[in-house]
Amino acid sequence: MFIVITGASKGIGLALVKHYIEKDHTVIGCSRTKPDFEHERFCHYPADVTNYEEVQEFAFAVSKTHPVVDVLINNAGAASMNHFMLTDPRSAERLMRVNYLSAFACARGFIRLLRKSQHPRIINFTTVAVPLNLEGELAYGASKAAVESLTKVLAKELGSFRITVNAVGPAPTKTNLIANVPKHKLEKILEQQAIRCFAEFEDIVQVIDFYMDPKSDFITGQIIYLGGICR
Amino acid sequence: MKETVEELIQEAILELNEQMEEDRKVSYSEDLKLIGVNAALESISFVTLIAILEDLISDRLGKNIIIVNDRAFSQERSPFRSVGSLAEYVTGLLLETE
Numbered sequence: 001m002f003i004v005i006t007g008a009s010k011g012i013g014l015a016l017v018k019h020y021i022e023k024d025h026t027v028i029g030c031s032r033t034k035p036d037f038e039h040e041r042f043c044h045y046p047a048d049v050t051n052y053e054e055v056q057e058f059a060f061a062v063s064k065t066h067p068v069v070d071v072l073i074n075n076a077g078a079a080s081m082n083h084f085m086l087t088d089p090r091s092a093e094r095l096m097r098v099n100y101l102s103a104f105a106c107a108r109g110f111i112r113l114l115r116k117s118q119h120p121r122i123i124n125f126t127t128v129a130v131p132l133n134l135e136g137e138l139a140y141g142a143s144k145a146a147v148e149s150l151t152k153v154l155a156k157e158l159g160s161f162r163i164t165v166n167a168v169g170p171a172p173t174k175t176n177l178i179a180n181v182p183k184h185k186l187e188k189i190l191e192q193q194a195i196r197c198f199a200e201f202e203d204i205v206q207v208i209d210f211y212m213d214p215k216s217d218f219i220t221g222q223i224i225y226l227g228g229i230c231r
Numbered sequence: 232m233k234e235t236v237e238e239l240i241q242e243a244i245l246e247l248n249e250q251m252e253e254d255r256k257v258s259y260s261e262d263l264k265l266i267g268v269n270a271a272l273e274s275i276s277f278v279t280l281i282a283i284l285e286d287l288i289s290d291r292l293g294k295n296i297i298i299v300n301d302r303a304f305s306q307e308r309s310p311f312r313s314v315g316s317l318a319e320y321v322t323g324l325l326l327e328t329e
């Protein structure tokens with residue numbers, strides 16, 4: 001399969017790159033900085049997903065070498081945790097751009113190439129912060145709630161192209177993203193899970209593998225949270 | 232340039248027809264109505280047509296354009312009202328990229 005992963009330089013994105021390379025797929029990843037990883041079936045493209053022109057250029061560059069994209073994984077994202085009164089509206093806007101509008105722009109940019117796949121998939125990233133309505137995560141949670149709407153509505157609008165659109169909502173996973181979140185706050189989140197531990201990369205991969213499976217053609221508009229968080 | 236665009240639209244319509252039921256197929260003409268009341272295409276077919284056309288433009292002309300943007304919708308007369316106006320609009324977009 002030919003897989004495009006945004007936010008491929010570190011964290012979950014880089015773990016996904018390595019996993020799909022190991023599974024013999026071909027991967028193109030984008031991010032602003034270069035990952036510390038090289039492989040003949042992996043290509044890195046420098047792009048800021050909050051810049052629509054750069055996303056278009058990225059999709060165009062991919063189309064030059066790969067006219068068909070099977071999977072688009074909108075993983076790039078950022079978080080910021082602060083009380084509403086301590087959040088600059090500009091910071092909330094920045095999160096909306098990097099979490100929601102980036103997925104919107106990438107879906108739009110890659111639709112032409114996805115359309116030509118036998119089992120086209122778009123996979124988005126949300127978070128357990130949405131169903132848990134976590135205090136102090138308004139800006140992040142709202143941007144990911146928008147990603148959930150995008151997932152459900154795109155599933156309908158792209159159904160006639162047979163493109164499935166789903167999302168995975170990881171529980172806290174040890175990456176840079178949560179490095180600055182105080183320990184007691186993370187523990188409070190874990191306490192609300194059915195299974196009270198951090199998510200591992202493999203847990204996330206498991207959900208994505210399921211969405212990607214050619215046998216999952218009829219699974220679309222779904223959101224799976226890890227750790228036993230329910231809506 | 233306009234003739235090239237018209238040819239690509241013709242080709243896009245042929246490709247679109249391949250995906251449509253017999254009674255939904257459309258034939259190319261300059262005044263074929265694309266959107267709005269009495270449009271020849273359902274909205275999903277219009278979206279598909281635009282996707283095919285963007286693809287053909289990218290493949291044949293090596294140009295990356297987005298046909299449906301805010302500008303297209305802010306015009307007093309929609310560039311998507313007919314095949315003829317679409318051809319004119321897309322030609323304009325392509326000339327701008329030169």
Ligand SMILES: NC(=O)c1ccc[n+]([C@@H]2O[C@H](COP(=O)([O-])OP(=O)(O)OC[C@H]3O[C@@H](n4cnc5c(N)ncnc54)[C@H](OP(=O)(O)O)[C@@H]3O)[C@@H](O)[C@H]2O)c1
Pocket residue numbers: 006007008009010011012013014030031032033034047048049050074075076077078079098125126127128169170171172173174175176177178
């Ligand atoms: N870790 C968690 O606990 C957790 C929980 C739930 C959901 N998630 C979601 O999982 C996804 C991955 O998160 P992570 O934990 O792996 O975070 P991370 O370690 O901070 O990595 C984020 C990735 O996104 C890229 N990125 C950020 N802004 C970008 C931009 N403007 N343009 C292009 N790439 C950009 C970064 O690359 P550059 O900086 O090089 O651009 C990096 O590769 C995110 O969507 C996040 O919301 C994470």
